Amino acid sequence: MRSAVRMDGHELLDRSSFYRETEGSSAATNSSYMNADYVNPVGVTNPSVSGHSSLLVAAGVASMNPPLQRAGPVLSPGFGPICSGPTPRRASTYAKPPYSYISLISMAIQQSGTKMLTLNQIYQWIMDLFPFYRQNQQRWQNSVRHSLSFNDCFIKVTRSKDWPGKGSFWALHPDSGDMFQNGCFLRRQKRFRSGTKACTDAQRSGSGFSSSPQSKQVHLNPRRAEVVPLQHYHYQQAAHQNLEPNHPHCSFSHRFSISSLMFEQQNQTPYLPVTYVGDSVLSEQNHPGSFSH
DNA sequence: AAATGTTTACGGGACC
DNA sequence: GGTCCCGTAAACATTT
Numbered sequence: 001m002r003s004a005v006r007m008d009g010h011e012l013l014d015r016s017s018f019y020r021e022t023e024g025s026s027a028a029t030n031s032s033y034m035n036a037d038y039v040n041p042v043g044v045t046n047p048s049v050s051g052h053s054s055l056l057v058a059a060g061v062a063s064m065n066p067p068l069q070r071a072g073p074v075l076s077p078g079f080g081p082i083c084s085g086p087t088p089r090r091a092s093t094y095a096k097p098p099y100s101y102i103s104l105i106s107m108a109i110q111q112s113g114t115k116m117l118t119l120n121q122i123y124q125w126i127m128d129l130f131p132f133y134r135q136n137q138q139r140w141q142n143s144v145r146h147s148l149s150f151n152d153c154f155i156k157v158t159r160s161k162d163w164p165g166k167g168s169f170w171a172l173h174p175d176s177g178d179m180f181q182n183g184c185f186l187r188r189q190k191r192f193r194s195g196t197k198a199c200t201d202a203q204r205s206g207s208g209f210s211s212s213p214q215s216k217q218v219h220l221n222p223r224r225a226e227v228v229p230l231q232h233y234h235y236q237q238a239a240h241q242n243l244e245p246n247h248p249h250c251s252f253s254h255r256f257s258i259s260s261l262m263f264e265q266q267n268q269t270p271y272l273p274v275t276y277v278g279d280s281v282l283s284e285q286n287h288p289g290s291f292s293h
Numbered sequence: 294a295a296a297t298g299t300t301t302a303c304g305g306g307a308c309c
Numbered sequence: 310g311g312t313c314c315c316g317t318a319a320a321c322a323t324t325t
Contacts, residue, residue: 100315119297143316149299156298166325167297191314 097130101140101147103185104130105154109172116157116171119145152176153192157218171218 097104108125109117117125123141126133133140148154153176157169176192 102315139317142318145298146300146317147315164325166295188314 094132094135096132099185100188101143102151102153102188105144105147105170106172106176107185109154109170116169118165118167118169119148120167122148122170151192155218 099107104126105122108122109115111125112121122144123137126140126144127137148156148170153173155171155173157171159165159168173192
C-alpha cells in the first residue's frame with residue numbers, strides 16, 4: 001500500500017504540514033525527487049563526530065526526537081536560488097530531500113573517509129544531514145536496507161575476524177561511477193547492474209578486495225593499507241569521472257550535484273552558528289566509516 | 294532481542 | 310502504453 005493512501009499521523013505531517021508551509025509549491029507540483037523547496041542542509045564538515053545542530057534546536061527538532069548520539073551540525077542551506085528568501089523556512093528543513101535512497105547512500109559512502117560505511121553509519125549520516133529522516137525511522141531505514149541489498153551498485157564488505165563488530169561495511173561498486181550523470185544525485189540516469197560482471201575479479205584484486213562467490217560481497221582485510229587502493233579507485237572513478245565539474249560529462253553545475261554540494265560544504269558561511277547540544281561529541285574512530293573532512 | 298541483510302510484491306512517477 | 314526507477318511494506322533468515 002502506498003503512502004499516499006495511508007492516513008497515519010506521520011504521513012499527514014509529511015505531506016500536508018511540510019509542503020503547505022513551503023513557498024510556491026505544493027505536494028501536487030513536487031515529486032519526491034524534485035522538491036525544489038527543500039532546504040539542503042549540507043554543510044556538515046564531519047557529520048559523524050560532532051554534536052547537534054543549532055538549526056535543529058531552533059526548529060524544535062531536539063524536542064521532537066530522542067537525542068542522537070552522533071548527530072552532526074546541520075548548517076543552514078547554501079543553495080542559492082532555492083533558499084534565497086529572507087530566511088530559510090523552518091518547515092523546509094523538514095521537507096523530504098530530493099534524493100533517492102540510492103543517492104543518499106552513495107553520497108554517504110563517497111563522503112566517508114574510507115568509502116565504506118556500516119549500515120548504522122549510513123543511517124546516522126542521513127539523519128545528520130537531513131532532519132526529515134529523523135522521523136519514521138523504521139520506514140525509511142527498511143528502504144535503505146532494501147536499497148543496499150537490491151541494488152548492484154552497493155557491495156557488502158564483510159568484516160574479517162580480526163575486526164569484529166555488528167554488520168558489514170557497505171561500499172560502492174567500483175563500476176557504479178556513472179550512475180548519476182553530471183554528478184546529479186536526484187535520479188539515476190541508468191540503473192547500475194553487475195549482471196555482466198563488469199567489475200572483474202582482476203579489477204577487484206587491485207582494490208584491496210578479495211572476491212567471494214557472492215557477486216556483491218567482498219572481504220575486508222583489516223589492515224587499512226589494503227583498503228586504500230579502493231579509495232583511490234573510487235576517487236578517480238567516481239569523484240573525478242562523474243563528480244568533477246570540469247568533466248566533459250558534467251558540463252553544467254547542477255545545484256543538486258554532488259560537486260555543488262561539496263563546494264558549498266567547503267565554502268558556505270553558515271546562517272546560524274553551529275552549536276552542540278548535550279555531550280554527544282564523539283571521538284572519531286580510525287575505522288572505516290570515519291568521515292573525511 | 295535487536296540489528297542486520299535478503300527477497301518478494303506492489304504501486305506511482307518519469308521517461309521513451 | 311511500456312519500461313524503468315523508486316519507495317514502501319512485509320516476511321523471513323542471519324548475525325551479534
